[in-house]
Amino acid sequence: MALYKYGEHLRTSTHAAFDEQNEPGAAAAHAGIYRCVACGDEIGIxxxxxxxxxxxxxxxxxxxxxxxQLIVYAQSKG
Ligand SMILES: [Zn+2]
Structure with missing residues (x-):
């Protein structure tokens, strides 16, 4: 389970990227935290x-x- 302390830095989104399940070895379409849907392991990428x-x-x-599956979408200003 991903953790955070200050809620003002996160907000809920209905972006379709959160519904996708990505294959191992695929390129991450978005920066952020991904979770394995089977075991709950989390990675940042x-x-x-x-x-x-x-x-x-x-x-x-x-x-x-x-x-x-993307669980936190990091938004770059770049
Ligand atoms: Zn797993």
Whole structure:
């Protein structure tokens, strides 16, 4: 579970990017925090960098495969 202290730096969004489940090894379309939908593991990543591959972490049998879902979208002023 991602944590934060100061709520004024985060706000709710209905952006479609939050609904996508991304394959391991795919390029991250957005910078931010991604969560594995099967086990809850979280990673931070820059835009365009490669989402961790299938061997990044191991799932117990029956847990399902790794899929990365954006949970916090980092907005760059660049
Ligand atoms: Zn996982």
């Amino acid at each position: 820059a835009k365009g960098h490669t989402l961790p591959p299938q061997n990044h972490h191991q799932h117990a049998a029956g847990l399902g495969r790794i899929r990365w």
